[in-house]
Amino acid sequence: MTHGDKSLVAANEVSGTAVYGADDSKVGTIDRVMIDKTSGKVAYAVMNFGGILGIGGDERPVPWETLTYDTGLGGFRTSITEAQLNDAPAAQEGWDRDRDWETRTYQTYGVTPYWI
Amino acid sequence: MTHGDKSLVAANEVSGTAVYGADDSKVGTIDRVMIDKTSGKVAYAVMNFGGILGIGGDERPVPWETLTYDTGLGGFRTSITEAQLNDAPAAQEGWDRDRDWETRTYQTYGVTPYWI
Numbered sequence: 001m002t003h004g005d006k007s008l009v010a011a012n013e014v015s016g017t018a019v020y021g022a023d024d025s026k027v028g029t030i031d032r033v034m035i036d037k038t039s040g041k042v043a044y045a046v047m048n049f050g051g052i053l054g055i056g057g058d059e060r061p062v063p064w065e066t067l068t069y070d071t072g073l074g075g076f077r078t079s080i081t082e083a084q085l086n087d088a089p090a091a092q093e094g095w096d097r098d099r100d101w102e103t104r105t106y107q108t109y110g111v112t113p114y115w116i
Numbered sequence: 117m118t119h120g121d122k123s124l125v126a127a128n129e130v131s132g133t134a135v136y137g138a139d140d141s142k143v144g145t146i147d148r149v150m151i152d153k154t155s156g157k158v159a160y161a162v163m164n165f166g167g168i169l170g171i172g173g174d175e176r177p178v179p180w181e182t183l184t185y186d187t188g189l190g191g192f193r194t195s196i197t198e199a200q201l202n203d204a205p206a207a208q209e210g211w212d213r214d215r216d217w218e219t220r221t222y223q224t225y226g227v228t229p230y231w232i
Contacts, residue, residue: 006153006212006213007152007153007154007212007213008150008151008152008153008159008212008213009150009151009153010148010149010150010151011127011128011130011148011149011150011151012127012128012131012148012149014127014151015128032126032127032128033126033127033128033151034124034125034126034127035124035125035126035127035130035149035158036123036124037122037123037124037125037185038123039157040157040158040180040181040230041155041156041157041158042151042156042157042158043124064156065156069153096122096123096124097122097123097124114156
């Protein structure tokens, strides 16, 4: 993803962007951004982590607020750790609203849900 | 774009989705969705229109609120007309915030700006 210092970003360019932890080590990669159709807000980003060379790995939803683009790193910086991801709710296939699951996701990372 | 009756949509799948006007005729195609990094809200979608076979054409930013996914059509429905698009502000290359330009865009379509 480019334009790290800009205020807007094209959603498709977020896909494939690396996510780095507090110690600059790579935690995972953003696969896609999910948008809430009615409100036009990002519901969450889906992050892939734990795979080898981009193969395998698990998907986890992470709140948009946990990601900050760092131009120096050329990727997102997050305070989320791999241990947190392992304990967090897994990504869902269905794209129906599941408020319980979304609530658990946001609680995991201590972020106020996007619908509040 | 699939999952038209769901509450969430993957932003990348919005790209390439057709947009139809009031009379079911195709008005254009969504090229990309721009997200405001800080708020996590869709700032606008960029729509391509007026080209021939997907070549050429002009790009216009349109508020997310003007697009409603219609499962029957397999695309978005909008009340925006080609005449409106011709008179509307053109899309910008830069991804800096330009509040005047965004304001004119939202005023064109009579939609309350996303930052209000």
